[in-house]
Amino acid sequence: MMIITKQKPGEKVLEMAQPYEKVFIVGCGSCATSCQTGGEKEVAAMAQKLGGKAIGSAMVEETCDLRLDRRDLKPYRKAVNEADAVLVLSCGSGVQTIADFTGKVVLPGLDTCFIGSTERLGRFHDRCKACGDCVLEETGGICPITRCAKSLLNGPCGGQVEGKCEVGGYKNDCAWVLIWKKLKEQDRLDLFTTFRPPRDHSKKALLTDVIFE
Numbered sequence: 001m002m003i004i005t006k007q008k009p010g011e012k013v014l015e016m017a018q019p020y021e022k023v024f025i026v027g028c029g030s031c032a033t034s035c036q037t038g039g040e041k042e043v044a045a046m047a048q049k050l051g052g053k054a055i056g057s058a059m060v061e062e063t064c065d066l067r068l069d070r071r072d073l074k075p076y077r078k079a080v081n082e083a084d085a086v087l088v089l090s091c092g093s094g095v096q097t098i099a100d101f102t103g104k105v106v107l108p109g110l111d112t113c114f115i116g117s118t119e120r121l122g123r124f125h126d127r128c129k130a131c132g133d134c135v136l137e138e139t140g141g142i143c144p145i146t147r148c149a150k151s152l153l154n155g156p157c158g159g160q161v162e163g164k165c166e167v168g169g170y171k172n173d174c175a176w177v178l179i180w181k182k183l184k185e186q187d188r189l190d191l192f193t194t195f196r197p198p199r200d201h202s203k204k205a206l207l208t209d210v211i212f213e
Helices: 010-017 040-053 066-082 092-102 175-185 189-193 202-206
Strands: 002-007 023-028 054-060 085-089 105-108 110-120 123-128
Touching: 010 040, 010 085, 010 105, 023 040, 023 066, 040 054, 040 085, 054 066, 066 092, 085 092, 092 105, 175 189
Parallel strands: 023 054, 023 085, 085 105
Antiparallel strands: 002 110, 110 123
């Protein structure tokens, strides 16, 4: 599982960078590198795109880890301090962590899509919304929040036809049909009729900042 990102259009990046004379670029050695959106190659290409505005670049092992930001950006402290803005090629979490660490204006070079699984390079699947209230033990390991287009918690809607979802023109599998099949395969169909009350979104709010002691 990793955070799936895609690059913003080049013209959008140039538009964001336009007000700034000096831009430092930071890439992520973890998820963005695996997605080929924020690795060394992409950082170099971005520096070329920005031309004279780019005053330096660096790769951080994981931009969302403040400890690694401190370690990996230490050799570039002078250039970062001189920069008017930092262009970050990572997920939104990494961008915010770099903002906290540098105190600089940050420019997100990527759009964060979802937490997903990788089938092969360039083919990713949305698998988790980080909802903070996981029910995978009741649904055969298939997330209804993510894989149902309507995030239904208590079975399929009337729009599914022969196991296909009406959203998207009946091309995608209905998540609840998949769940039914999986629970049947596991001889746990009794869980299919388990009532799940409406989500308590305050749980998600409480997980914004988590400290494990």
